[in-house]
Amino acid sequence: MMNSLNEIAEYLKSKDNFVILTHQYPDGDTLGSAFALCRALRKLGKKSRVIVNGNLAKKFEYLAKNMEEQDFEYQTVVTVDIASASLLGDLRNEFENIVDVSVDHHGMNAPFAKMTYVDANAAANTENIYKLVKILGVEIDKDIANCIYTGLCTDTGCFKFTNVTPNTMRIAADLMELGCDSAWINRIMFDTKSMARIRIERAVLNTLTTHCNDKIAVIYTTLAMEQETGAGESDMDGLAAIPRQIEGVVIGITIKEKGENYFRISVRTLDGNNAASICKNFGGGGHAAAGGCAINGTLEEVKEKILKAAEEELMRN
Amino acid sequence: MMNSLNEIAEYLKSKDNFVILTHQYPDGDTLGSAFALCRALRKLGKKSRVIVNGNLAKKFEYLAKNMEEQDFEYQTVVTVDIASASLLGDLRNEFENIVDVSVDHHGMNAPFAKMTYVDANAAANTENIYKLVKILGVEIDKDIANCIYTGLCTDTGCFKFTNVTPNTMRIAADLMELGCDSAWINRIMFDTKSMARIRIERAVLNTLTTHCNDKIAVIYTTLAMEQETGAGESDMDGLAAIPRQIEGVVIGITIKEKGENYFRISVRTLDGNNAASICKNFGGGGHAAAGGCAINGTLEEVKEKILKAAEEELMRN
Secondary structure, three states, rough: OOHHHHHHHHHHHHHHEEEOOOOOOOOHHHHHHHHHHHHHHHHHHEEEEEEEOOOOOOHHHHHOOOOOOOOOOOEEEEEOOOOOHHHHHHHHHHHHHHOOEEEEEOOOOOOOOOOEEEEOOOOOOOHHHHHHHHHHHOOOOOHHHHHHHHHOOOOOOOOOOOOHHHHHHHHHHHHOOOOOHHHHHHHHHOOOOOOHHHHHHHHHHHOOOOOOOOOEEEEEEEEEHHHHHHHHHHHHHHEEEEEEEEOOEEEEEEEEEEEEOEEEEEEEOOOOHHHHOOOOOOOEEEOOOEEEEEEEEHHHHHHHHHHHHHHHHHHOO | OOHHHHHHHHHHHHHOOOOEEEEOOOOOOHHHHHHHHHHHHHOOOOOOOEEEOOOOOOHHHHHHOOOOOOOOOEEEEEOOOOOOOHHHHHHHHHHHHHHHHEEEEEEEEEOOOOOOEEEEOOOOOOHHHHHHHHHHOOOOOOOHHHHHHHHHHHHHOOOOOOOOHHHHHHHOOOOOOOOHHHHHHHHHHOOOOOOOHHHHHHHOOOOEEEOOOOOOEEEEEEEHHHHHOOOOHHHHHHHHHHHEEEEOOOEEEEEEEEEOEEEEEEEEEEOOHHHHHHHHHOEEEEEEEEEEEEEEEOHHHHHHHHHHHHHHHHHOO
16 A cells, blocks of 8 residues: 555656645645645646645745646646545545545555555655655756745744654755745744734733643633634634643643634643543543544633643643 | 864863853853853863853753762863853953853854854854864763754744754754754743743733834833733843734834833834834944834833834835
């Protein structure tokens, strides 16, 4: 079932008329993977286009810069950074059974393509694409370098997280030598906030409470707050990181109103407190350090329930 | 005047009884440089200690972990990450004229030591220390790697800024292979905020105003806000980055009350707007992208003055 990158490179060289699919709600890694590979295949004289599975956010538009439209009937289907067919979303019906090549970096990958390559040690899938493009013999130009770098930095919090390896850093170094706009990309991805984001941050900071000797911190957002601040889905990204960032906090809880008496909860933990255990009380799940669940009730009821579960987890440690 | 790292390594090997000085208000790079070099010299069998020029912030205590006290009369004085004697601060009187070796990475370095090495292309001074330790023939252990990595990540905003080079990334990769706690250090440096920091952030966001079609953003802090939030100097670090982070903002202004009718201003710019030009109107200075000045008056007067200068700069572009 699993193939080597050499096998996949040979296969790609033997084919033409590619569509490359990103996962739904596309992020920097799936988009960077897709546009890097698309550009590389075009440099081999192939016809190739990316199907962006959702909206191409404005901040990612440079990935597609100066690529002319290519109109053709597709013959070869490639997916990038897609761990299972369900993540094809709206594209699932058309493509699920005809994916030729899947290149991914999720350890939980459930293969659905004819040929699959997964390296779960790759911090970003663009690490795999970098290797693949080199095997294809394509010279990495500045545009390809920018696409690959985008995956690296967005999937690692700018080289901050535990998934970063020496290889991640060395690929980034190579890309910088190839002229990639690393500092500019970093600024767009990590140092630029919409005014709505600033407003919703200000609003959630006003909801912050701490509990159990400041070991647990809770923030919340309501639909009214979203409306007042004008914050959309992308402006809300990453708010869940805020409570656990506070010094001394080992359980950070973010409560988001999603409908009437319906709230989604994100839990982030440190120091052996298990986020998934907390969330399982409410039919949710996740990992040791990050979990999620949904709870029905009023905001006050929901906050009380999740806090009680968090306190119990804290007592166990 | 300038020496090679080889010359400096030979000199260090020929001497003993070292004190290594950091600059005043010590940051991650000067501290990481000092403790890395101190540990390396000890591995060569030398006596060596660091004089921390100010407070060793709690978050940096790991740099000195497991280092026993060494009591001796110093014979050799080394400074790290110090661009001019004035940055010796309180240590200037005792040491200014007896510094043997200075290792620095500031292009504006004004030499004051017998031997000086400056590489202005090094994003962090610990890049220079990394090279020096290797030339000294010392095996880099996990503790030394942590010290060097700390300089790299803190002086680059976690590999985000324009000063990062391929060499920075490759040294970080080497350090990771040597067992450094990169992700843990990154979390302490970049994903941990004091409660006072959270409170002062919330307070400054409440002061945010935008001007000139949202191209200029202004925030301010007052002494009363500092008192109410309990924010100290270190909690205030980096607040000046907030206004320019806002999408579309090309001039970000931060006004800090420092005394009665006395304010210090930080200006950050993008897109050809010159921060130093704005600040020169008030006897200040800086670089194209970041400048500072002080203005006397009430908060309202000061804000009006700096806004007027910023608007004029905006009109020129």
